[in-house]
Amino acid sequence: MKTTLLAVAxxxxxxxxLAQSMPAEVTEPVTITFYNYNLASAGNGADATxxxxxxxxxxxxxxxxxxxPVQPQDIATRLQADIVAGQSVDxxxxxxxxxxxxxENLGAVALEDIVPAEELAGHFEGMVxxxxxxxxxxxxxxxxxxTFSTPVLFYNADLFRKAGxxxxxxxxxxxxxxxxxxxxxxxxxxxxxxxxxxxxxxxxWLMQGVINSNGGAVINxxxxxxxxxxxxxxxxxxxxxxLAQEGITENLSITAQMEGMAAGNTAMxxxxxxxxxxxxxxxxxxFELRAAAMPAFGDKPVKPSNSGSALSLHxxxxxxxxxxxxxxxxxTSERGYTIITSEIGYLPLRPSIVNDPxxxxxxxxxxxxxxxxxxxxEKLAPYVPLPGPNYLQIGISMMDAMEMATFGNDDNxxxxxTEAQERTQRLMP
Amino acid sequence: MMTDAATLAxxxxxxxxxxxxxxxxxxxxxxxxxxxxxxxxPIYWMIVxxxxxxxxxxxxxxxxxxxSLDNYAYALRAVPMQRMLVNTFIxxxxxxxxxxxxxxxxxYAFARWRFRGSAILFGAVALTWLVPLQVVMIPNYxxxxxxxxxxxxxxxxxxxxxSAFAIMLLAQSMRSFPTEVVEAARMDGGNHWQILWQVIxxxxxxxxxxxxxxIFITTWNEYFWPLLLTRSPENxxxxxxxQMFISSEGTQWGPLxxxxxxxxxxxxxxxxxxxRQVISSFMKSGLR
Numbered sequence: 001m002k003t004t005l006l007a008v009a010x011x012x013x014x015x016x017x018l019a020q021s022m023p024a025e026v027t028e029p030v031t032i033t034f035y036n037y038n039l040a041s042a043g044n045g046a047d048a049t050x051x052x053x054x055x056x057x058x059x060x061x062x063x064x065x066x067x068x069p070v071q072p073q074d075i076a077t078r079l080q081a082d083i084v085a086g087q088s089v090d091x092x093x094x095x096x097x098x099x100x101x102x103x104e105n106l107g108a109v110a111l112e113d114i115v116p117a118e119e120l121a122g123h124f125e126g127m128v129x130x131x132x133x134x135x136x137x138x139x140x141x142x143x144x145x146x147t148f149s150t151p152v153l154f155y156n157a158d159l160f161r162k163a164g165x166x167x168x169x170x171x172x173x174x175x176x177x178x179x180x181x182x183x184x185x186x187x188x189x190x191x192x193x194x195x196x197x198x199x200x201x202x203x204x205w206l207m208q209g210v211i212n213s214n215g216g217a218v219i220n221x222x223x224x225x226x227x228x229x230x231x232x233x234x235x236x237x238x239x240x241x242x243l244a245q246e247g248i249t250e251n252l253s254i255t256a257q258m259e260g261m262a263a264g265n266t267a268m269x270x271x272x273x274x275x276x277x278x279x280x281x282x283x284x285x286x287f288e289l290r291a292a293a294m295p296a297f298g299d300k301p302v303k304p305s306n307s308g309s310a311l312s313l314h315x316x317x318x319x320x321x322x323x324x325x326x327x328x329x330x331x332t333s334e335r336g337y338t339i340i341t342s343e344i345g346y347l348p349l350r351p352s353i354v355n356d357p358x359x360x361x362x363x364x365x366x367x368x369x370x371x372x373x374x375x376x377x378e379k380l381a382p383y384v385p386l387p388g389p390n391y392l393q394i395g396i397s398m399m400d401a402m403e404m405a406t407f408g409n410d411d412n413x414x415x416x417x418t419e420a421q422e423r424t425q426r427l428m429p
Numbered sequence: 430m431m432t433d434a435a436t437l438a439x440x441x442x443x444x445x446x447x448x449x450x451x452x453x454x455x456x457x458x459x460x461x462x463x464x465x466x467x468x469x470x471p472i473y474w475m476i477v478x479x480x481x482x483x484x485x486x487x488x489x490x491x492x493x494x495x496x497s498l499d500n501y502a503y504a505l506r507a508v509p510m511q512r513m514l515v516n517t518f519i520x521x522x523x524x525x526x527x528x529x530x531x532x533x534x535x536x537y538a539f540a541r542w543r544f545r546g547s548a549i550l551f552g553a554v555a556l557t558w559l560v561p562l563q564v565v566m567i568p569n570y571x572x573x574x575x576x577x578x579x580x581x582x583x584x585x586x587x588x589x590x591x592s593a594f595a596i597m598l599l600a601q602s603m604r605s606f607p608t609e610v611v612e613a614a615r616m617d618g619g620n621h622w623q624i625l626w627q628v629i630x631x632x633x634x635x636x637x638x639x640x641x642x643x644i645f646i647t648t649w650n651e652y653f654w655p656l657l658l659t660r661s662p663e664n665x666x667x668x669x670x671x672q673m674f675i676s677s678e679g680t681q682w683g684p685l686x687x688x689x690x691x692x693x694x695x696x697x698x699x700x701x702x703x704x705r706q707v708i709s710s711f712m713k714s715g716l717r
Contacts, residue, residue, distance in 0.1 A: 040672075040673065040676075041672075041673050041674070041675070041676035041678075042504075042507035042508045042673040042674050042681065042684065043507060043674075043676070043678075043681060045676070045678065046507070046673075047507075066660070067661075068660045069660070069661075069662065069673075071656075071672075072677065074656070078657070081567055081570050081571075081657070084571060085570060085571050085574035085575075085579075086574060086575075087574060087579070201677055254677075255680065258679055258680075259487060262487065262679075263487035274677075274678050275677075275678050275679050277678065277679070278678055278679025279679075281483045281484060282483075282484060282486070282487065283484075284483070284484045285484045286484055345678070
């Protein structure tokens with residue numbers, strides 16, 4: 001009820017604003033807010049974000065950007081509170097999992113509704129089509145991919161050598177991964193494999209990639225039916241269960257996984273490439289860290305999903321909409337993605353800058369770990385946000401069932417998933 | 430002989446008792462030293478980790494090979510720690526002062542005045558103690574927004590002006606205050622205001638000190654309300670600063686431990702200087 005009222009309030013104010021069209025430029029001083037989760041943590045993400053805001057403000061003297069730091073898990077609730085409190089919410093770094101909720105309940109504006117078609121097409125030129133799809137819902141663009149990444153298989157080359165494996169030939173399929181992991185288990189004390197599939201902050205982003213790669217999907221294309229009890233999904237979870245039963249992988253917290261890999265106690269780690277900087281710090285001087293593409297199911301094509309966030313525009317005031325759109329354009333420009341990739345560690349949505357010496361050319365040469373991630377950009381199967389105001393409950397229930405099917409005592413994977421699918425279907429809008 | 434025997438007889442058990450007591454004391458001390466080490470070890474590990482370089486952060490050595498203050502420099506550079514520490518001190522001190530004041534006034538009213546509905550009112554105040562802050566956070570947030578106080582230190586203090594715990598503790602202490610002394614003061618012509626500040630409060634110094642310490646420490650460790658309220662690190666508190674070193678892209682353990690050491694120092698100082706009062710405050714109020 002509360003969510004419905006909020007949605008009606010947001011819709012009414014948005015409708016009123018849409019009656020006026022966005023001006024072509026900002027001629028008077030205006031302040032916009034930018035809810036950003038990189039600003040909520042210390043380090044490269046915050047420094048790079050502040051740098052981009054400073055560059056933008058220097059180029060647009062009439063626009064002042066107030067960065068509002070918010071933790072990613074708090075963004076939806078914080079926006080709800082701020083909208084009700086009458087705070088100005090203009091541009092948001094929205095986690096992909098919450099994008100559907102933002103479009104349906106938090107007043108995220110479809111760019112096609114406010115930006116002239118020619119201007120929009122001009123900005124989209126040069127962007128990876130798969131990447132643009134990340135922010136599209138019901139045929140409209142509610143978000144522009146901002147900081148996003150794909151899952152890569154980090155591995156400890158020293159542990160590979162110790163197990164008699166060739167680090168130049170990392171496993172390309174889950175079957176090869178199992179074979180390598182068993183050798184590592186037999187000849188070292190290390191945990192052969194950790195994955196970021198499960199965990200309180202993971203929700204289903206990585207799981208979508210795993211199931212998609214086996215030809216399944218957790219939800220159908222028009223987001224009306226949960227499909228994670230399909231034979232393909234059951235087969236994918238059964239494969240993960242087999243790895244757990246073999247003692248190759250364990251149900252660790254994300255922190256324990258990351259620390260295990262950074263400390264050199266884990267041989268392989270499937271996780272977002274966004275943690276690369278963290279792993280590199282641990283590996284420096286201790287072991288050789290390498291990265292490979294996400295493993296495939298036999299000869300089926302790999303369909304990596306994406307983690308991260310999109311930029312969603314929530315302004316209702318036309319002048320602020322223009323200011324927020326200008327900031328959005330800058331952040332997703334060649335220059336913006338250069339900073340995002342080289343200083344935060346995410347993927348550029350514009351592939352032309354990768355080899356351009358003016359942008360990322362030299363940096364990519366000096367940072368070979370980014371290559372598998374870049375190569376996966378073309379194969380990306382965009383993350384599908386779960387629908388409705390219950391999206392979090394749906395996601396958590398689904399992931400709890402999958403976790404139980406992978407690590408629990410019950411071998412009936414199909415039964416667990418089917419029961420959970422029926423349960424989550426009842427939470428759908 | 431009889432006398433000697435009778436005299437000597439009780440000596441032997443006493444010696445055994447003394448010997449046993451010495452043994453007991455030795456074991457007791459050893460146990461206490463062990464427990465103390467267990468208690469102190471996390472603090473030691475926090476400090477040692479704060480001195481380790483990034484690539485040795487997961488080392489299990491008891492002392493880093495190359496100790497440095499780099500993590501402290503980074504923590505101070507990456508997050509406005511000094512400003513946050515000052516903010517936290519201001520908020521903690523202000524909350525302590527206003528909660529003590531409101532607690533003293535309300536406690537006196539409940540303890541000394543008989544008025545219709547006082548028991549119900551006291552019960553209502555006590556019930557608010559059972560409502561977690563998280564439940565009222567959003568209504569409080571809306572109120573603070575309407576007052577135009579978002580992202581201000583004042584808004585961090587406002588919801589904590591009165592505390593059910595402080596009122597109940599002080600009302601209880603004042604109820605057990607000898608009525609003869611109050612009556613004597615009244616016969617000497619003292620009014621309520623004078624009795625409260627000149628007779629009761631000076632005699633409740635111990636309780637007030639204990640309560641002040643508890644309020645200060647609780648406010649110092651406050652996290653959720655500042656998390657919702659503040660929009661800039663410069664207007665935030667130190668617990669939010671610590672959270673800034675933890676993200677989904679990895680925890681920066683070195684700087685986090687350096688910042689935690691800095692954030693713990695004021696509380697550690699309170700423990701060191703007011704050790705007896707702190708322990709007594711925890712005993713008086715139960716473990717919190």
